[in-house]
Amino acid sequence: MANRLPIDDSMAPDGACEWRRSPGGLVSALHPLLRHTPATWVGWAGGTGPAPRLPDIDGVRMHSVSLTAEDLRDHYEGFANGTLWPLYHDAVEQPVYHRRWWEAYQRVNQRFAEAAAAVAEPGGLVWVQDYHLQLVPGLLRALRPDLRIGFFLHVPFPPPELFMQLPRRAELLRGMLGADLIGFQRAQAAHNFAQLVVKVLDLPATDRRIGVDDRVVRVGAYPVSIDTAEMAALAGRPDVTARARRLRHDLGDPQQVILSVDRMDYTKGIEQRLKAYSELLASGDVKVRDTVLVQVAVPSRERVGQYQILRDRVEREVGRINGEFGRVGEPAIHYLNQPFDRAELAALYRVADVMAVTPLRDGMNLVAKEYVAARVDDTGALLLSEFAGAAAELEQAYLVNPHDLEGLKQSLLTALRAGPEDVGDRMRAMRAHLHRHDIRAWARSYLSALDQAGSLVTRLGSTG
Ligand code: ADP
Numbered sequence: 300m301a302n303r304l305p306i307d308d309s310m311a312p313d314g315a316c317e318w319r320r321s322p323g324g325l326v327s328a329l330h331p332l333l334r335h336t337p338a339t340w341v342g343w344a345g346g347t348g349p350a351p352r353l354p355d356i357d358g359v360r361m362h363s364v365s366l367t368a369e370d371l372r373d374h375y376e377g378f379a380n381g382t383l384w385p386l387y388h389d390a391v392e393q394p395v396y397h398r399r400w401w402e403a404y405q406r407v408n409q410r411f412a413e414a415a416a417a418v419a420e421p422g423g424l425v426w427v428q429d430y431h432l433q434l435v436p437g438l439l440r441a442l443r444p445d446l447r448i449g450f451f452l453h454v455p456f457p458p459p460e461l462f463m464q465l466p467r468r469a470e471l472l473r474g475m476l477g478a479d480l481i482g483f484q485r486a487q488a489a490h491n492f493a494q495l496v497v498k499v500l501d502l503p504a505t506d507r508r509i510g511v512d513d514r515v516v517r518v519g520a521y522p523v524s525i526d527t528a529e530m531a532a533l534a535g536r537p538d539v540t541a542r543a544r545r546l547r548h549d550l551g552d553p554q555q556v557i558l559s560v561d562r563m564d565y566t567k568g569i570e571q572r573l574k575a576y577s578e579l580l581a582s583g584d585v586k587v588r589d590t591v592l593v594q595v596a597v598p599s600r601e602r603v604g605q606y607q608i609l610r611d612r613v614e615r616e617v618g619r620i621n622g623e624f625g626r627v628g629e630p631a632i633h634y635l636n637q638p639f640d641r642a643e644l645a646a647l648y649r650v651a652d653v654m655a656v657t658p659l660r661d662g663m664n665l666v667a668k669e670y671v672a673a674r675v676d677d678t679g680a681l682l683l684s685e686f687a688g689a690a691a692e693l694e695q696a697y698l699v700n701p702h703d704l705e706g707l708k709q710s711l712l713t714a715l716r717a718g719p720e721d722v723g724d725r726m727r728a729m730r731a732h733l734h735r736h737d738i739r740a741w742a743r744s745y746l747s748a749l750d751q752a753g754s755l756v757t758r759l760g761s762t763g
C-alpha cells in the first residue's frame with residue numbers, strides 16, 4: 300500500500316477518461332514489480348470524493364481509498380508534503396507545523412489501515428510504502444495481528460537534530476515500529492532511526508534490530524532500483540531510436556544535448572542548475588549554437604504554496620535566460636512542463652549526451668538509474684549530485700555538490716568535455732551494476748529479510 304495508486308486519470312482528446320502511469324519514483328519502482336503478480340495495491344486515485352471502483356491494471360487489483368477535500372489539504376498537501384517532505388529533505392524549505400494537519404494525518408492513516416485490514420488475506424503480507432503512511436504499521440498491527448507487515452521509506456530519514464523538531468515525533472516512530480521490518484534507502488537513515496528510537500522512546504536498539512514490547516523489529520538499508528531490462532529494451536526499440544534521432548534534429552542538431560528530468564520540486568536543485576548554466580553561457584564556456592539544455596519538469600503538488608513559488612521562479616529564470624542568450628529558432632533552454640509516456644522519456648534519455656541530475660537531497664533518484672539503463676550503447680555522461688541516494692551506487696558518475704555553484708559549473712564542463720573512452724568506461728560499469736541491482740533484486744532482498752523477521756519468535760533479550 301502506498302498513498303498513490305500507480306495511475307493518473309487524464310482526459311483523452313474525445314473526452315473519455317483514460318489512465319496513465321503517474322510520475323514519481325515510488326510508482327516507477329513498484330509498478331513493474333507488481334505487474335502480473337497476484338497482489339492488491341491499496342492507495343489513493345487522486346482527486347476527492349468517494350473512492351472510485353477501478354479495473355485491474357496490468358493484472359494488479361486496485362483498491363482505492365478516498366480522500367475528502369479536507370484530507371487532501373491537511374493530510375496530503377499538509378502534513379505529508381508541508382511538514383514531512385521538507386523536514387526529511389534537509390529542511391531545504393521550511394517545514395510547517397499545524398495541529399490540524401496532524402489530526403488529518405492520523406485520520407487518513409487510520410482509513411488506510413482499515414482498508415488494508417479489510418482486503419488482506421489471513422496471515423497475508425502487507426508492504427506499506429513511504430512517509431504518508433508512517434502510522435499505518437502500528438494501526439494495522441492492532442487491527443490484524445496475524446499479518447506480516449513491512450514498511451519502506453522511499454525518502455531520506457533525517458538526522459536526530461532535524462527530526463526532533465517534529466511536535467509528534469514519538470507517535471511517528473511508534474507507528475513505524477508496528478512493522479516487522481523497516482527498510483530505508485541508506486544505512487545512514489537506519490542509523491538515524493535507531494538513534495531516535497533510543498533517544499525518544501528509550502527502547503533497546505541497534506542499527507539492525509529494535510526491541511518493542513515482546514517483538515523484535517528489524518531495520519535495514521535496501522536501495523530501491525528500476526526495471527533495468529525493461530528500460531534497456533524500451534530504449535533499444537527501433538521506434539524509440541528513430542524518435543531520438545528526430546528529437547535531436549528538432550533541437551537543431553547541436554553538438555551536445557544536456558538533459559534534466561525532474562518533478563517540479565524544490566529538492567531537485569533546478570534553480571541552482573539554471574544559475575550554473577546561465578553563468579556558463581555568460582562566460583562563453585558554453586555556446587547556444589553548440590549546446591542545448593532540455594529541462595523537463597513535470598508538474599507536481601501544484602496546490603502547495605512552496606511548489607507554486609518554485610514554478611514561478613523557474614519559469615521566470617528560463618524566460619530570462621532564453622531572452623538573454625537565445626536566438627531566433629535557437630532557445631538556450633527547452634523547457635517542458637508536461638508528463639511524458641515511457642517511450643518518449645526513453646527517447647529523451649537516448650538523445651542526452653550529458654544527463655544533469657543535481658538534487659539538493661533525494662532519497663534515491665530513479666531518473667539517474669533510468670538514464671544509465673537507457674544508454675544501451677554505453678555512451679553518455681551522468682552528472683550526479685552527491686546528495687542523491689543513487690550516488691552511493693553509481694560511483695562512476697561525475698559526482699557534484701549542487702550547493703557549490705562553482706563546483707557545479709566545473710563538473711558540468713568536465714562532463715561536457717569528457718573523452719569517449721572515459722565516458723564509456725564509466726557508463727559500462729554503472730550499467731553492469733544496474734543489471735545486477737534491479738528492482739527485482741531489491742524486492743527479493745527486502746522480502747526475504749521480511750520473511751525472516753516475521754518468523755522470528757525470539758525476543759530481543761535472547762537475540763542480543
Ligand atoms: P521522485 O521520486 O522524487 O519523483 P525519482 O527520480 O526517483 O524522483 O522518480 C521520478 C520518476 O518520475 C521517474 O521514474 C521518471 O521517469 C518519472 N518522471 C519524471 N518526469 C516525468 C515526466 N515528465 N513524465 C512522466 N514521468 C516522469
Ligand code: G6P
Pocket residue numbers: 303322323324325326429430453454599600
Ligand atoms: C516521491 C515520493 C512518492 C510520491 C512521488 C510523487 O517519489 O517518495 O511517495 O508518490 O514522489 O509525488 P506525489 O505527491 O505526486 O505522489
